[in-house]
Amino acid sequence: MARCDEGYLCKVCGDEVSRLIDSSLYLQYVIGWIPPEQLHLHPDIHLKCNPNLSQFIDAPEFFDQVFAEGSFDRRTLDSEFVAQRVQLITRGYMRLRELQRDRSLPIEYYPL
Numbered sequence: 001m002a003r004c005d006e007g008y009l010c011k012v013c014g015d016e017v018s019r020l021i022d023s024s025l026y027l028q029y030v031i032g033w034i035p036p037e038q039l040h041l042h043p044d045i046h047l048k049c050n051p052n053l054s055q056f057i058d059a060p061e062f063f064d065q066v067f068a069e070g071s072f073d074r075r076t077l078d079s080e081f082v083a084q085r086v087q088l089i090t091r092g093y094m095r096l097r098e099l100q101r102d103r104s105l106p107i108e109y110y111p112l
């Protein structure tokens, strides 16, 4: 998912993270969890390979939802905490979809 054509490899499954809308790294960037200067320091993970994060995406467009296991399963967490996470992370995901459609925006304008 780099600006060059060479994508990052998923830390979990080893396949290339070829699309913005599959990228945990960029999702965390658009919601402000990863500052831009640290983008290249973090490994990327497909959203579908990262249930701790992607279980909070509540969008019909996201087909890959899997719940995290054990004590991180969103269904076992505090409902107010879950509601906040869902709101933020779903917005981040919808933002990635927008960015995926319009690739002309410079990366510093990606965040919400």
Ligand SMILES: [Zn+2]
Pocket: 010, 011, 012, 013, 014, 015, 045, 046, 049
């Ligand atoms: Zn993966």
